Amino acid sequence: MSNPESFIDEVTDEVRRDKLFAAFRKYGWIGIALVVLTVGGAAFNEWHKASQRDAARAFGDALLAGMEAETPEARRTALAAVPASGEKAAVLNLLLASDPVEDRAATLAALEAVAQDATLPDLWRDLATLRRVIVQGTEAPLAERRAALEPLAQPGRSFRPLAAEQLAYLLVEEGKTAEAITALQALVADQEAPGGLRSRASQMIVALGGELAQG
Structure with a gap:
């Protein structure tokens, strides 16, 4: 004769499994969705990082190409055509301010644009302010x-x-x-x-x- 308690345990286990399978059939899509979102999120992050790397590389290449122009005028024209925003714009303007002798007004305007941009970190604004003071000299x-x-x-x-x-x-x-x-x-x-x-x-x-x- 089997032990009544053992029989009850077996029945309880069967009921528990049935409830688990029923719950999985009803709510299993949530787990699947979470897995998809996790995997998809990781893939998106990798894609985003790769896109950022590619964008930074393209920006750097454009700057180098512009800086290699033969004349100051050609250099400024090439750099001014490089699309940039945020900190990239700060870097671009600082490069545009590299010819104070050739174009003093453009240099000061580029430095002023960086110094007055409240969206930029202090690092860039401080550098532009320092450079502007030096370029202005006794004129200010x-x-x-x-x-x-x-x-x-x-x-x-x-x-x-x-x-x-x-x-x-x-x-x-x-x-x-x-x-x-x-x-x-x-x-x-x-x-x-x-x-x-x-x-x-x-x-x-x-x-x-x-x-x-x-x-």
């Missing part, structure tokens, strides 16, 4: 240049040492030699400053009659 009021540079010289900004260097040159321009030397000495000791910048600062200190710190 000193106070205006200082106002543009001071935010860039704050801790944490990408081009802080370069902006600090330009601020030191403004002090020289104002005739504040002692203050300029102090600012330049701070740059020489600044480990975040590039080697070339520290070298320039050292040379300027000597030219101004200052002394270099003894290491």
Whole structure:
């Protein structure tokens, strides 16, 4: 004679399986849909990444082709024809601003477009602002240049040492030699400053009659 509890367990298992199969027949499409969406989503992500890579490669090729033009005019024309938006537009405008001697107005306009684009990260805007101040030189009021540079010289900004260097040159321009030397000495000791910048600062200190710190 079989054990009644064993028989009940077998019946319970059969009922459980029947309910499971019935549920799968009724709701199984949800699982299938989830699988399709998962696989499809992974495929879409791969396609999207590949598309981005292809677009970046095409953009880079177009920039290189434009930069290889024989004359500044041809170079600007070729670069201006490259379609770009967002950060790509920032890169394009910075390249368009590479001929300040040949076309000063176009250079400043391209830099201004990047500097004033609030949708861009600070990195690009700061670089454009710094470059614009350098290109403008004494044509722009000193106070205006200082106002543009001071935010860039704050801790944490990408081009802080370069902006600090330009601020030191403004002090020289104002005739504040002692203050300029102090600012330049701070740059020489600044480990975040590039080697070339520290070298320039050292040379300027000597030219101004200052002394270099003894290491």
